[in-house]
Amino acid sequence: MxxxxxxxxxxxxxxxxxxxxxxxxxxxxxxxxxxxxxxxxxxxxxxxxxxxxxxxxxxxxxxxxxxxxxxxxxxxxxxxHGFGHEKRKLKAGELALFCPACPQPSVNLSMSDRNRSDPAWLYLRSLVMDGNFKAEHLHPTNPTNEVALTDGLGFMVSDARYKMHLSQVQDIVQRSDCNNHRVVNQANASCHRLEATGIGGCACARHGCFVPHSMVDFQKGERQMNMDYALCQALGYNTDGIDWALTFYDINCQYNKHLSKRIEDSPYLDLPWGMEIIPGIGLWHVHGHQDKCYVRYASNFITGATRIDGEIMETLWAPLNIISPSARGMSTPHRKECLDFQMNDCNFIKMIHISEQYHVIQLANSNAFRQIPLPKI
Ligand SMILES: [Zn+2]
Ligand SMILES: [Zn+2]
Known part of the structure; x- marks a missing residue:
């Protein structure tokens, strides 16, 4: 061989x-x-x-x-990624692919060509946020010996800045005025043998592509401080000039309540200037909420959300979970590189198949397709 x-x-x-x-x-x-x-x-x-x-x-x-x-x-x-002979220092997320179909100014869309009369939802960034408790990590046996090769260049966020954010933020547990979802999200919150109890982050809601530099480790269940960091990193990725962001999260009715205050209070969290967040809850999770949440957060009633279930992240975790047991005992940077590689491949496979989907839509809209006689029942 x-x-x-x-x-x-x-x-x-x-x-x-x-x-x-x-x-x-x-x-x-x-x-x-x-x-x-x-x-x-x-x-x-x-x-x-x-x-x-x-x-x-x-x-x-x-x-x-x-x-x-x-x-x-x-x-x-x-x-x-085109850095074979490049000498410059790579920026966050530069060794990661993102979605070819989501609007990204200066990548697949020119904001100067934008028609002023276009509705803002046409240029919407839609994201799903979720956590995964299978991607655990044990404490490293030899932490001083660890060497990071691609820290922050893929999907997992850069280590040092994320740790600084965690060290200065206060973990305030707010009372829920909806059903008590925290119980679910604090699952396996206390496992002392683990350096990370799971990972969480964002993917685009329509196509299910992981967002580069937006995946974080959990230290004690799925806490707001973890997801705040992941969300701010995801919303800052290629969104110059995009005014609206639609976010789906299973506890968004509670999570979104004080989000702007938490962002204001932390020097490590920021949103693109002028961006408005429209909170949504996935169509499966929303039925575990009180009735008032259904009408407010279900995608069926959000302008410009289109027909979207907001649950696509569950399908992305499934293949990643197969690698998680072997990544559990790896060194910290090795595990991150391994997860980055798997997530990048997931986006790559979507990228090479997305043109087929486009072709099917074109065909469905064409007269040729309409002329195919329907089977008699
Ligand atoms: Zn997308
Ligand atoms: Zn609710």
Missing amino acids: GLQYGCLFPASFTSPKTAFTFAVLDDFLLDNLECRTSAMNYYSKLRRITSSVFPHLVPDRYRELMRVGRQWRQVKQLKW
Whole structure:
């Protein structure tokens, strides 16, 4: 495997004795993406390919594969995002893809071409916020030895600034004037063995693409301080000139009440100038609320929300949950890189298939499609 490339990647840059072929590293990354194979399982497989009868006699290069696998992933991501020979320091979220269909000024839309009479909802940023308690992380065994390769460049937020936000914000639990949803969101709130009890963040509500640099770790259940940071980061991503943001969150009737005050109070939280937030609740969760919440927060009654259920994040967690058990014991930066890579691939797959969906819509609108006779019942 890999001889067709003839290219080798050294396991060490100072005194190389072991090398991996480019092909085996590509294969490992793809196996990790598609089959969620951990480095341990992959290396066991390589040993068995090398010697089917005595795999235990094949030299153990698991540690080398783990290190080189991370470096290879970083190099690949830099190349894919156009930073192969770029010297400048990368900005937050620059190694991540976002949605090709959501309006993004200066990416897929020119605000100068915008017709003044267009309604604001035409240029709406719609987001779903949610938490995931499967993506846990154990305390690192050797925290001083950890090296971050792509801190803050993908979907997980930059570590230092997020920690500063958490250290200065007060955790105030407000009384709920709706049903008591906090009970659900504080699930597994106290697990001392865990450095992170889960992750939370935002995706675009219509197409389900994770928003770059908007995923945060939870330290004690799903607290407002965590989601505030994720939301502000997501709303700041390519939204220059967008006036409205529609947010879906399962407890938005409570969460949104004092959001502007919390943003005002924290130096680490801000919203794009002039942006108005329209709160919504997903169509499945809204039925767990009091009746007054249904008419106020269900997407059916929000102008410009279109037919949207606001629950798409649940479908995004499912594939991510398969990788979570192996990411649980990784070093802190390695786990984040692994989650970033999975989320980026999820967005990439959507990006390459979205044109098919566009084609189906075009076909549905065309006369040719209408001329197909309906089956007689
Ligand atoms: Zn989108
Ligand atoms: Zn409610």
